[in-house]
Amino acid sequence: MNVNRLATAAILAFVCFILFVYPDPQGDLYTILRYIVFGLLIVILYQFSTSDNDIYEPEKEKKEEKSSSINRGLDIRENMHDQYEQLLQMVFSVVMAINDKYKASFYMLDGSGSQMKIQSATKEGFKRSIPTDNEVIQTVLLQEKAVLFQQTDVRESWDGLFEEESWRGSECVLGARVLYKNAPIGCILVQTDHFSTIQERDRNLLTSLGRFVSLSMVKLDNIEKLSLDNYFHYQIANLLNSMDIQSEVKGLYEKVRDLCRTFFNYDKLTVSVKQSDGEHYKVVLEDGYSGDVDPEKIYSIKRSIHGRGFRAHETVESSDMNEEFYESGRFEEGDLENHDFKSILTVPVIVHDSVQYSITIEKQTSTRFSDSDKNVLELLALTFGSIVSWQQQYWKMHENAMHDGLTGLLNHKAFI
Incomplete structure (x- = not known):
């Protein structure tokens, strides 16, 4: 109950005492007083009928959000994954800036080392996975500079790169390898409908782009390792401090x-x-x-x-x-x-x-x-x-x- 309603209740009790309990005195003064008290009673009842109800809002406890070790570790990995995705988007943006008719994809070796798994692509049509013994893939991974292949020259290997489609023979693909610590781990593939659209400048740019991605992969990996290692050592120290020996x-x-x-x-x-x-x-x-x-x-x-x-x-x-x-x-x-x-x-x-x-x-x-x-x-x-x-x-x-x-x-x- 708030202060105003408490005061009103006290006055109401006093008025009832005057009207019904106090001994009946004689004289005009007390008659006037009764009329005044009766009027006050009317005012008090009106106040009760029109005043807002008391609203009690319980105090909300502030809950501190404690990030668990699992969530923290996942945050680090998710942050690295976001940066990796941004790197891929930048690669595709550069490819499209070279020629907006190019179709680009990025592949990485899987854990077994026998398959190249697609990470992302600008268009549909690329295979989701490519065996590493594919002639085109083997050549790209072994060559320092970007390599150009025409469909008619590598028909068998070509089908291993792309989904089934009718080909005219003029199509070609340009591939540049991506290294990690001097070992090939992936490649950028750029496909176009006609070999005449690919210029020597484009090959040089794709070679440079592959080297840039290689350097970026090392930097991303170092950042992730440093973040996780530092956080791991923190968690180990926290484990030692938090464990009750009993x-x-x-x-x-x-x-x-x-x-x-x-x-x-x-x-x-x-x-x-x-x-x-x-x-x-x-x-x-x-x-x-x-x-x-x-x-x-x-x-x-x-x-x-x-x-x-x-x-x-x-x-x-x-x-x-x-x-x-x-x-x-x-x-x-x-x-x-x-x-x-x-x-x-x-x-x-x-x-x-x-x-x-x-x-x-x-x-x-x-x-x-x-x-x-x-x-x-x-x-x-x-x-x-x-x-x-x-x-x-x-x-x-x-x-x-x-x-x-x-x-x-x-x-x-x-x-x-």
Whole structure:
């Protein structure tokens, strides 16, 4: 109730007291007073009937938006992707400025290195993927300068570049390679309906454009690595500071999962712990692909690919585990037939000079993990091992403090 209505209610109570409770006095003065009070009562009732209702608006709590590690990491990657898209748009703008009748596309090698995947194009008609053994693609990737091909000269390879269409024979395509650290990783393809429209100046410009994109790719990659590495080190420090040494290790598994989601692209993440017999391990956390692991089951360290992390005491990596490893299963014999995985990166977690855990990321495609991936996962494993070690030391000291050193029985501190 607001102040005005409270005052009005008080006056109303006073008026009712004068009219109905106060002893009946005699005289003209009191009669006049009664008329005045009655008039005031009318005014008060009118005020009640016309005044606005009290409106109570609860104070809205200001919620601070806390950016999680996952969102922050995604923001960095999305920002890099936006800059990459802007680079492609600039490339196409330059091509169209050279000749607005040109059709341009940009291709990059996929993870396997056997296909060129289209990233973007100014027009439809380009193949979504081109095998790297295509004669045109091979020539473009090997030549320092832009190369011109006429349709009649490369008929078989031509069909691998473009969707089915009736060709007159006068069409041609101009290709310039894109490098990353002196290795060809992509190309710019420019197609036109007649070879006469392409001039020597255009070839030189496309060569320069390919070199510019190569330089830009390195710069973008360095910016992304620097941003992610700096943020990763910040998150590692935050992990160390935020972990309660008295907390359960399960909470640490979840933090490891969140960090891996932020900094790695994978189809499956697995965290495993060695069992007390030293010959088996158990999966304590999995993320991504599911259905290939029984969390209640233990697996052999000697006879499984995932067991290599416990045996090797060092980082294990493969882009084709079927070919490179003698074990016939990731967890148990024959499971690769039902769950097709190609690439694996496993880092052991060392606690008190022995491997007690392993962190593994896998992909279903054949892909080489980068040095940055290895370094980041190794640092995460080192931090994970340090926190587990501290927790084990704490609980060991806590156990010793609660028991008598000679008898092993609970001492008086356990009952305080």
